Amino acid sequence: MVTTLAAAAALAMSPQVAMAQDAAADVTAPLPPAASAPVIDSAPADAAATSDAVPAAGAYQPLGTDMIKGQPVERGMTFQNQYTDDGEFALWMHDAILLPVITVISLFVLGLLLWVVVRFNRRRNKVASKTTHNTFIEVVWTVIPVLILVVIAVPSITLLARQYETPPADAVTIKATGYQWYWGYTYPDNGGFEIVSNMLSNEDAIANGEPAMLAVDNRMVVPANTPIRLQTTAADVIHAFAVPSLWFKLDAVPGRLNERLLTIKEPGIYYGQCSELCGARHGYMPIAVEALPRAEWEAWVREQGGTVAGDPVEETAAPAAAAPAEAAPADTAPEAAVS
Numbered sequence: 001m002v003t004t005l006a007a008a009a010a011l012a013m014s015p016q017v018a019m020a021q022d023a024a025a026d027v028t029a030p031l032p033p034a035a036s037a038p039v040i041d042s043a044p045a046d047a048a049a050t051s052d053a054v055p056a057a058g059a060y061q062p063l064g065t066d067m068i069k070g071q072p073v074e075r076g077m078t079f080q081n082q083y084t085d086d087g088e089f090a091l092w093m094h095d096a097i098l099l100p101v102i103t104v105i106s107l108f109v110l111g112l113l114l115w116v117v118v119r120f121n122r123r124r125n126k127v128a129s130k131t132t133h134n135t136f137i138e139v140v141w142t143v144i145p146v147l148i149l150v151v152i153a154v155p156s157i158t159l160l161a162r163q164y165e166t167p168p169a170d171a172v173t174i175k176a177t178g179y180q181w182y183w184g185y186t187y188p189d190n191g192g193f194e195i196v197s198n199m200l201s202n203e204d205a206i207a208n209g210e211p212a213m214l215a216v217d218n219r220m221v222v223p224a225n226t227p228i229r230l231q232t233t234a235a236d237v238i239h240a241f242a243v244p245s246l247w248f249k250l251d252a253v254p255g256r257l258n259e260r261l262l263t264i265k266e267p268g269i270y271y272g273q274c275s276e277l278c279g280a281r282h283g284y285m286p287i288a289v290e291a292l293p294r295a296e297w298e299a300w301v302r303e304q305g306g307t308v309a310g311d312p313v314e315e316t317a318a319p320a321a322a323a324p325a326e327a328a329p330a331d332t333a334p335e336a337a338v339s
């Protein structure tokens with residue numbers, strides 16, 4: 001907790017992050033135990049939150065293991081199945097362009113080598129040719145590689161541009177914070193609560209029917225078919241938020257806020273891992289994303305004590321009015337300190 005506060009203070013001091021003070025404030029406001037507790041026992045503690053959830057949608061049910069979609073497979077040779085448009089495009093580019101091109105080039109070069117070995121060895125070719133230049137063939141072996149590179153460049157640059165697409169204004173903001181060695185997921189648009197996510201032991205994971213080393217106690221619950229403004233940062237050292245089946249990898253750097261659009265096409269569970277060597281337990285901070293239909297995700301948010309933008313006015317009026325009033329001093333303080 002001391003480190004969290006220190007990290008928050010450091011974030012608040014940094015002018016770069018000052019414009020995202022709400023992000024820094026989030027780190028201080030909902031402390032991990034309070035935020036993670038309701039996930040484990042939803043019944044007694046947050047009766048109030050549950051009663052809020054009832055009128056809008058049914059109570060949150062964690063997805064079962066039959067909904068596991070993004071995970072490594074034994075002896076897998078290619079990418080994981082993709083569940084985003086970018087991922088599908090990238091997979092198409094790999095399968096339809098890169099792999100055929102590299103296969104043809106490799107076979108062509110192999111054929112040339114074999115031809116030279118068989119036809120032009122010293123025994124069959126006693127008098128070596130003195131030919132040094134051939135304009136035609138030199139033009140050909142320059143122009144054809146250029147054309148191949150152009151053909152690859154078009155989808156490649158398209159993919160790059162798609163990955164930099166700006167999230168739309170109505171995107172749901174979720175902030176993933178890397179800690180040594182676990183992840184915290186904050187929902188600034190939904191009241192700013194934070195979910196702390198730790199890896200399950202191998203025994204617990206297998207007992208749950210989940211993959212060992214990838215299952216976590218509290219998943220990052222997100223809406224499916226909804227644009228997500230996924231931001232990454234870190235509290236101590238550089239981490240990286242990476243989920244292969246969602247074609248998503250983004251560094252989480254202390255004092256910086258990186259952001260990328262993520263739209264998951266269907267509900268499911270998608271596993272990933274921290275992908276920046278971040279210390280002794282780097283291999284033990286997996287990511288489990290649980291994408292739910294929008295209504296169920298909103299029910300989950302309310303169960304965490306959060307709010308949803310479309311909440312009926314009489315429900316949100318009081319908390320919404322109270323929240324900024326409480327947050328205002330905290331927000332202005334770092335700003336004053338900076339200026």
Ligand SMILES: [Cu+2]
Nearest residue numbers: 239240274278
């Ligand atoms: Cu890490």
